[in-house]
Amino acid sequence: xxxxxxxxxxxxxxxxxxxxxxxxxxxxxxxxxxxxxxxxxxxxxxxxxxxxxxxxxxxxxxxxxxxxxxxxxxxxxxxxxxxxxxxxxxxxxxxxxxxxxxxxxxxxxxxxxxxxxxxxxxxxxxxxxxxxxxxxxxxxxxxxxxxxxxxxxxxxxxxxxxxxxxxxxxxxxxxxxxxxxxxxxxxxxxxxxxxxxxxxxxxxxxxxxxxxxxxxxxxxxxxxxxxxxxxxxxxxxxxxxxxxxxxxxxxxxxxxxxxxxxxxxxxxxxxxxxxxxxxxxxxxxxxxxxxxxxxxxxxxxxxxxxxxxxxxxxxxxxxxxxxxxxxxxxxxxxxxxxxxxxxxxxxxxxxxxxxxxxxxxxxxxxxxxxxxxxxxxxxxxxxxxxxxxxxxxxxxxxxxxxxxx
Amino acid sequence: xxxxxxxxxxxxxxxxxxxxxxxxxxxxxxxxxxxxxxxxxxxxxxxxxxxxxxxxxxxxxxxxxxxxxxxxxxxxxxxxxxxxxxxxxxxxxxxxxxxxxxxxxxxxxxxxxxxxxxxxxxxxxxxxxxxxxxxxxxxxxxxxxxxxxxxxxxxxxxxxxxxxxxxxxxxxxxxxxxxxxxxxxxxxxxxxxxxxxxxxxxxxxxxxxxxxxxxxxxxxxxxxxxxxxxxxxxxxxxxxx
Numbered sequence: 001x002x003x004x005x006x007x008x009x010x011x012x013x014x015x016x017x018x019x020x021x022x023x024x025x026x027x028x029x030x031x032x033x034x035x036x037x038x039x040x041x042x043x044x045x046x047x048x049x050x051x052x053x054x055x056x057x058x059x060x061x062x063x064x065x066x067x068x069x070x071x072x073x074x075x076x077x078x079x080x081x082x083x084x085x086x087x088x089x090x091x092x093x094x095x096x097x098x099x100x101x102x103x104x105x106x107x108x109x110x111x112x113x114x115x116x117x118x119x120x121x122x123x124x125x126x127x128x129x130x131x132x133x134x135x136x137x138x139x140x141x142x143x144x145x146x147x148x149x150x151x152x153x154x155x156x157x158x159x160x161x162x163x164x165x166x167x168x169x170x171x172x173x174x175x176x177x178x179x180x181x182x183x184x185x186x187x188x189x190x191x192x193x194x195x196x197x198x199x200x201x202x203x204x205x206x207x208x209x210x211x212x213x214x215x216x217x218x219x220x221x222x223x224x225x226x227x228x229x230x231x232x233x234x235x236x237x238x239x240x241x242x243x244x245x246x247x248x249x250x251x252x253x254x255x256x257x258x259x260x261x262x263x264x265x266x267x268x269x270x271x272x273x274x275x276x277x278x279x280x281x282x283x284x285x286x287x288x289x290x291x292x293x294x295x296x297x298x299x300x301x302x303x304x305x306x307x308x309x310x311x312x313x314x315x316x317x318x319x320x321x322x323x324x325x326x327x328x329x330x331x332x333x334x335x336x337x338x339x340x341x342x343x344x345x346x347x348x349x350x351x352x353x354x355x356x357x358x359x360x361x362x363x364x365x366x367x368x369x370x371x372x373x374x375x376x377x378x379x380x381x382x383x384x385x386x387x388x389x390x391x392x393x394x395x396x397x398x399x400x401x402x403x404x405x
Numbered sequence: 406x407x408x409x410x411x412x413x414x415x416x417x418x419x420x421x422x423x424x425x426x427x428x429x430x431x432x433x434x435x436x437x438x439x440x441x442x443x444x445x446x447x448x449x450x451x452x453x454x455x456x457x458x459x460x461x462x463x464x465x466x467x468x469x470x471x472x473x474x475x476x477x478x479x480x481x482x483x484x485x486x487x488x489x490x491x492x493x494x495x496x497x498x499x500x501x502x503x504x505x506x507x508x509x510x511x512x513x514x515x516x517x518x519x520x521x522x523x524x525x526x527x528x529x530x531x532x533x534x535x536x537x538x539x540x541x542x543x544x545x546x547x548x549x550x551x552x553x554x555x556x557x558x559x560x561x562x563x564x565x566x567x568x569x570x571x572x573x574x575x576x577x578x579x580x581x582x583x584x585x586x587x588x589x590x591x592x593x594x595x596x597x598x599x600x601x602x603x604x605x606x607x608x609x610x611x612x613x614x615x616x617x618x619x620x621x622x623x624x625x626x627x628x629x630x631x632x633x634x635x636x637x638x639x640x641x642x643x644x645x646x
Contacts, residue, residue: 001523001526005512005515005523008514008515008519009512009514011514012513012514307509308509308512308513310506310509311506311509311510311511311512312512313471313495314469314498314504314506315498315499315504315523315524315527315573316495316496316498316499316500316524316527317495317527318491318492318495319491320492403462403465403466403469403471403472404462404465404466404469404471404504404506404583404585
């Protein structure tokens with residue numbers, strides 16, 4: 001009954017109530033949005049690489065190496081020669097390796113030149129190996145394996161022919177038209193940047209490049225000419241990792257570096273963390289101001305509602321019940337604000353999904369309430385309840401003083 | 406009509422006041438309200454004449470149990486207000502006292518039916534159908550169209566609103582009705598109709614009526630009338646007649 005009364009009373013004051021609810025919704029949107037993006041970015045980044053002990057590449061920042069080799073964000077600044085690669089992996093503690101050569105694209109999707117070991121050893125999520133929806137791994141120079149999203153978005157089927165282009169733009173002027181690849185396999189959806197990737201063999205990639213520069217047309221393509229952007233290492237034991245890091249860093253023929261994915265990710269979180277805290281502070285400030293707005297709005301309404309209070313008193317409502325009514329109104333407004341924020345948030349996350357995945361390599365799941373978000377919502381509700389005690393106490397006092405006239 | 410156990414005797418007096426003293430500032434030597442003795446028999450209709458500044462509002466708040474007597478006792482249907490806690494007085498008022506105000510009697514954003522239901526839920530244990538039946542009867546008695554039940558209170562005319570106010574006050578069949586200048590917002594024609602309806606319905610429901618007004622012309626509707634100054638011995642209030 002009290003709820004219904006509070007609800008009707010709020011409807012009676014639609015405009016002010018709506019504006020108050022809107023400002024609450026905005027602040028909850030920011031708070032929950034930041035929190036949820038943070039969680040999703042973390043899971044998404046963390047699940048993108050699993051079971052890789054070391055990432056080795058030309059000397060650069062460890063974040064840069066991590067971002068381009070795993071998340072396809074940014075570009076390699078330098079290359080690793082095939083010789084250096086071979087020398088590093090010739091070591092008893094190295095159990096497997098995956099070369100990665102970047103720089104080409106297919107209608108905006110990154111092309112990765114790699115070896116068959118990629119499909120054998122690369123893992124994502126909770127050490128899940130890659131699996132094929134259709135077809136199989138490439139074995140020849142003119143075969144290509146597509147990530148699930150690439151195949152879906154571009155509408156490629158097994159056996160289709162594809163020409164790659166140099167550079168990573170969607171509209172590259174330099175197309176390797178002469179060398180056509182055909183689709184041999186399509187991977188299952190992984191929820192990682194792999195879905196957005198086109199995989200070809202290193203040999204195939206080199207061949208495509210050669211055919212563009214026509215003067216090299218009849219040269220034979222030895223491994224010595226191949227350069228790669230980075231490579232992943234799987235080691236026999238985790239303890240060997242630090243030893244390998246030192247070995248790579250002290251490698252004299254070329255300036256290389258090795259990073260532990262976990263450590264690099266931790267640095268990434270630290271970097272993002274500062275930004276994230278700033279957003280959270282802004283979110284809390286908006287929340288504080290909208291709760292003060294809520295309080296002001298309720299206090300102002302008390303002046304107009306003196307008659308209403310007298311009527312309620314006359315028909316037997318105690319001052320405490322009247323105070324509870326005011327608190328209920330505050331909670332309804334905050335609750336509605338939270339609901340609006342949740343709906344907006346899930347809608348906008350759904351709408352932004354493809355954009356975020358393509359541009360930032362972050363895979364946004366369908367919005368769901370994390371424990372942290374639930375805690376946040378409870379905190380917001382409690383704060384609004386606490387702040388409503390002020391107008392509620394005014395209502396209590398007025399309903400006692402005012403009496404029956 | 407009154408829901409009570411059979412061995413409970415209906416008290417002869419609806420209101421019994423003894424040595425009542427009250428003032429907003431406590432321990433005042435000359436209290437604002439000082440009524441040594443006043444009784445109203447059950448079913449009686451009393452016109453209480455009171456000018457502004459006569460302590461009228463304070464007295465009504467005491468009678469309605471909003472304020473608590475500092476000295477003496479107020480008994481309503483044999484039960485002493487002054488010994489009740491605040492929440493008990495609120496509950497008691499919901500059940501046994503109906504109030505008709507000057508102007509604002511209804512929650513503006515609720516429909517008539519919702520306004521009445523609010524009163525019912527606060528006190529009555531009767532079933533919804535019984536309640537609805539009685540509402541329908543009262544609506545006809547008060548010349549209100551049934552369609553008005555679902556109308557928002559603030560959409561009604563002033564006259565209609567005051568008639569609904571009678572209904573609101575009577576719906577729980579309280580023993581005591583307190584009316585505080587209920588006709589001041591009405592024109593003379595509707596005033597007469599209103600007074601007749603109020604008095605008739607109070608008689609039909611066996612409700613005691615205490616009608617307070619500064620308008621002496623309404624006196625003729627009542628057999629019993631008295632000036633609040635005769636009641637209140639306080640020297641603090643103005644005794645202008």
